[in-house]
Amino acid sequence: MKIAFYGSSLVSSYWNGAATYYRGILRALAERGYDITFYEPDAFERQQHRDIDPPPYAKSVVYPATVEAMRAVLAEAAEADIVVKANGVGVFDRELLEGVTAAARPGALKIFWDVDAAATLDEMRADADHPVRAALPSIDMVLTYGGGAPVVDAYRGFGAAECVPVYNALDPTTHHPVERDERFACDLAFLGNRLPDREARVEEFFLRPAAALPDQSFLIGGNGWDSKAMPANVRHRGHVFTAEHNAFNCTPRAVLNVARDSMAHVGFSPATRVFEAAGAAACLITDAWEGIELFLEPDREVLVARDGQDVADHLAALTPERARAIGAAALERVLAEHTYDLRGAQVDVLFRAHAARERVAA
Structure with missing residues (x-):
């Protein structure tokens, strides 16, 4: 299955604490056969402070932080089986969220992946016009960086069809004991x-x-x-x-x-x-x-x-x-x-269950 993932950055952790989370999850999914493209804007000097080269487990697409470039990458969502908008991209977050749900093909799994759920929910409580609140009826699934039952209950209270925490974890190929420095x-x-x-x-x-x-x-x-x-x-x-x-x-x-x-x-x-x-x-x-x-x-x-x-x-x-x-x-x-391999297995089950339901409905 093809995944189009719209996030802050895969190749840079500069002002981007979610980078290692994205890397761990997506590496684990790629090992399970998913074809992944990660779309990130050239913003906040992240490209000047890269931690890694584009990885083998995902195609990296860096687009200029302009409306025209954003629209061009959004159009590619129509080719994916799974379309993911992560929170906190930092540039055109509202437009990206609206765009991925509109561009996704019929039957594609549409996901909002919230790596800062507690803060997002606080914003939603304070703003009846918050873009996530408006998008939830068009979203099939909310995945979160954590938060347990309080976050799940809150998202369901706002109308989320499904909300599942996918916690941070360890990628032992990246983080492991080394000599002192x-x-x-x-x-x-x-x-x-x-x-x-x-x-x-x-x-x-x-x-x-x-x-x-x-x-x-x-x-x-x-x-x-x-x-x-x-x-x-x-x-x-x-x-x-x-x-x-x-x-x-x-x-x-x-x-x-x-x-x-x-x-x-x-x-x-x-x-x-x-x-x-x-x-x-x-x-x-x-x-x-x-x-x-x-x-x-x-x-x-x-x-x-x-x-x-x-x-x-x-x-x-x-x-x-x-x-x-x-x-x-x-x-x-x-x-x-608590490894990303285990988290990847969890997400794979969620994705395949949705695909099976779509096949039955068809």
């Missing part, structure tokens, strides 16, 4: 872009412990932090390319995950960083959110912090030996239960 040496590292709905939580869970532990070293990676005032024991790394993520995760004594406000509120929304860190056998400290135990066991496979003081307490008590044990247990868990 002294560029990333520290006691606690955090990787994430500076976003309005994350910054206050980073202040609490990262900068507050740094200020409380002046004898320990901290490292922050990601875009936008260069202008942020930080304690003297915090180093800013800037954008960290995907190829550097393993060393970034393997080298520090511990790695921190901080959820965005909406994801922390809803729960059941592990970030890609959770599985990347676990896949590298890193000792992960995460802010508390509902559902963490479905993915990693607290105190054995992950350390959970309710606030910045908890982070500081974890670090003060964390020996290198215990950090290695937690990281090893996390790696064993995600390899067994």
